[in-house]
Amino acid sequence: MGAYFIGIDYGTGGCKACIIDENAQVLSYAYRQYKIITNQEDFSEHDAKEYWPLTCSMIQECVSKAGIDAESILSIGTSSALPSLVMVDREGQVLHNAYNLMDRRARRQEQWLKEKLGEEAIFKLTGNRIEDHPILVKLLWEKENRPAEYEKIYKALTIDGYIRMKLTGNMTAHHSAGTYYGVAYNLAEGRFEESILEKIGISKEILPDFYRCEDVIGYLSKSAAAETGLRQGTAVAGGQVDCNAGWVGAGAVEVGDIQMNLGTCGNIGVIRDTSSPFKDMFNFRYTTDCMHTYITATTTQTGGQSLRYIKENFSQIETAMEALVPGFDAFDYLNMEAEKIRPGSEGLLVLPYLMGERTPIWDNDARGVVFGLSLHHTKAHLVRAVMEGVAYALYDSFIILKEGGIRINYPLVMNEGGAKSRLWRRIITDVLNVPTVMVENRVGVPYGDAILAAVAVRHFDDFSIAKKKAKYIDYLEPVEQNHGTYMKYYELYKKLYSHVKEDFKTLKEIRS
16 A cells, blocks of 8 residues: 545635655646635635535545555645635634725734834844734724624634644644744744733734644544544644745755745745845745745735636636637637737736735835726736736845845746746746746646645655656747837836835725
8 A cells, every 4th residue: 555645725716635656746636616705804714614524525536546455545735825814713613704805904003013113123123024914913804893793702723724734633833824824923042022922912922833834733533524524533734824835845945945836825935044134025935844844935916817817707708618628728819819928918908916015115005006008908918917027026026135145056946826828928928037947847826735745754854855846848938029018018017016105095995
């Protein structure tokens, strides 16, 4: 009987699972979509009660597809897009909808923290700037707006933490999530400062116990075994943030390795061996040795989500064709049309800030802008302009990293989501002006989770297997002429944001 491992990830738009064998070969994959609930201004939520039934369904599908005995699955690894928040009572029952990473409701609490603690003090402790995303900030919103319900919260979990609770009964978190709890998390020392928690009025008891990503935090309970079809006593690993899982799965294991995801967000991450923070970027612990290895990451808030928005709201015919024509993919068709348009989209420029923006501008009020629209522009122009706008947003952060002097091992490895589009990869290659490759194994994040599961039970001594198994394809060099064109538009992109920055605030006041 062989040894098998399962990885499960929870993104903003859906969840994925895969099974690997003892040689880190993928045997099966499953995906489920769930609804993003945005029915209130600045809210972005999920129905948290959907997570567990979808998990059981995916596990059963993966086992069936792999054609293996579920008894031979040795361990489970998990991840989720962070920050996320699932509030549970003492019995583990969900109290409200879950927060996902696009939620922007806690701006008032962010401002209060700036005044109460000071921005520099928070940065010095956490290695990250204060904003409205961290879980502790969301808890302040809960405490102020739903005080009676807040008192019922026993633990504040991430999505993957909630799943580990369902698997094992244990309420836990991993250190790569520490930054996403934020505010009181000491990045360098890997612990929460109780004096800060006291100052902001949040009890440490509401926080789960934290473990290394590579730890085994518990074992599959009898009830979870019955629901999933797996063996009671199967080990469950500590878990990791989803971008770490994606990068691990694509072979990022050495200092200086750089990768990009284009999922709901757009992320670029560079592995570092120092906790010294990089200002205006995200700094958090990396999976491969999570108490001593770090990653600095950039994030554009609605990267791949921007193109998904175009598909869902302006491409009804293409989407309908998916159900009518075998093998038809609406995204592929949109790409094919956009590829006919020249770099620069013939004067059409998009600011892709559909839910505010993170690095490097950190503007909660920012919203999408379509600039230069003319009668000769078509949907194909808009699709390409969205791709280019996301590339400019990525470049806006990347150039800071590049000029900051940190070690970067090229080529930049691209995986996940929108990165499957060769056109988008070409645009990003030319805008960033660096060589890029695509990872051949596109199972992505759950693959990194499955490798984590194998490391946690010491089937693999370390994560070097990920580097050995990674195969890179479609090497692209930047085209100088295209980069020159894009830089002209990039300068206009920067000016355009500066011109409308204050107008976003006015728009928010009018809208509310």
